[in-house]
Amino acid sequence: MNQKLVDAIADMDEESALQITKDALAVGTEPLAILSDCSAAMEIVGARFEKGQYFIPELILAGEIMKGISALVKPLLTGGEMQDTRQRPKVVLGTVKGDIHDIGKDIVGFMLDVGGFSVTDLGVDVPIEVFVEKIRSVQPTVVALSGFLTLSYTSMKETVDAITAAGLRANVKIMIGGGTVDQQVCEYAGADAFGKDAMAAVALARQWTSGGK
Ligand code: B12
Structure with missing residues (x-):
């Protein structure tokens, strides 16, 4: 250090x-x-x-x-050989509703980008319906939800529920992370996994897709 x-x-x-x-x-x-x-x-x-x-x-x-x-x-x-962006597995990323912390999310976003994924970053305080709309239009393999507040656990759950209600849950793997998010929050929210840092986010995305670098 x-x-x-x-x-x-x-x-x-x-x-x-x-x-x-x-x-x-x-x-x-x-x-x-x-x-x-x-x-x-x-x-x-x-x-x-x-x-x-x-x-x-x-x-x-x-x-x-x-x-x-x-x-x-x-x-x-970001140095080194980058894949053609069209061939990259897609990830939709955002900080959930009610939460404006974006430093951790941004690190996750650029590590995924460097790791060979095509990242659509929806920003912070992302309304649930925006996640649903973007999943419909972008058709990602992976959805990454970030949140640093305790109240974000509820937003994560509501976002996952809305994805399920829209009939899109089977098409995506969902990971969550940020602050005190852990396995328990993951189960509560109905996500597929939680990652403790950006490296874990990349490892999960690679596990769920055959892509990445
Ligand atoms: C900086 C900061 C802010 C800044 C944010 C600036 C910004 N542009 O993001 C500002 C000033 C805006 C802010 C506001 C608030 N904050 Co604040 N903030 C912090 C602080 C100090 C650092 C957070 C941070 O950016 N860390 C740096 C990153 C790099 O952290 P990291 O965890 O290592 O990130 C990794 C992982 O989290 C993971 N990860 C992140 N997202 C994801 C997603 C996925 C899918 C995966 C797999 C992994 C992953 O990967 C990251 C990179 O390796 C924390 C304290 C803390 N220790 O976290 C409080 C903290 C999160 N804030 C807190 C609070 C209370 C607030 C406010 C409510 C304060 C207020 N009274 O207004 C507001 C809330 C505003 C809102 N609606 O969101 C509390 C939350 C308490 C709680 N349990 O709810 C904390 C914990 C401080 C505290 N100890 O009380 N905050």
Whole structure:
């Protein structure tokens, strides 16, 4: 772990966090190791928020720092031979209704993209009917639902129920993830699997399709 990077993010020092990331990438640090440091730092930010040491502005700033770091890391992950996008297995991804957290979702999205999938990202606070409409039009093999709030568990369940009611459940595999989502939430929501991080999302998508890289 790069403790300096973790501390810079956790202490809201955006300039240092970006500089440390640039320096680390320049000396060949694994981009995934940087993302893992980011997750560790966000844990600290979340804990400080819970203790009342940080407030919403800090959460927003932490989100901005994460996005800045992601932008530096992403080009290094997308290098290499890419498949023709038309042949890629399709994934429809979004943060469920009522939830606007998108940092984890975006990481999942770009890891799937790099992993050889064609990702349709519906954004955040995605209404249930939008998931249903997009599954109908895009015809993905995989649906990925992200959520970081406890109330998102209900949105996940309602989204899966609506997909079933629309007669589309048999056509898709559904994975969920984000925050405290676990196997229990997966069973409650009626999804097929939960993934703890973006690597798990890629592994599941590969398992469910013969595609990917
Ligand atoms: C940054 C942040 C925000 C930012 C979000 C900015 C953004 N653009 O996303 C802002 C300020 C907007 C925000 C708002 C709120 N937040 Co907030 N937020 C956070 C914080 C600090 C970090 C979340 C994050 O981005 N982590 C970084 C990513 C990279 O995390 P990660 O988990 O490692 O991501 C991986 C996995 O989750 C997984 N994954 C993610 N999605 C998916 C999907 C699939 C399919 C799979 C397989 C895997 C997967 O892959 C990711 C990459 O490896 C967390 C604390 C925490 N520790 O999580 C609180 C936290 C999630 N927020 C919380 C709260 C309470 C709120 C607010 C309600 C605060 C308020 N009073 O207004 C609002 C809610 C707004 C809303 N309607 O959504 C609580 C949730 C508590 C709960 N159980 O419901 C937390 C846990 C903080 C806390 N400890 O109290 N927040």
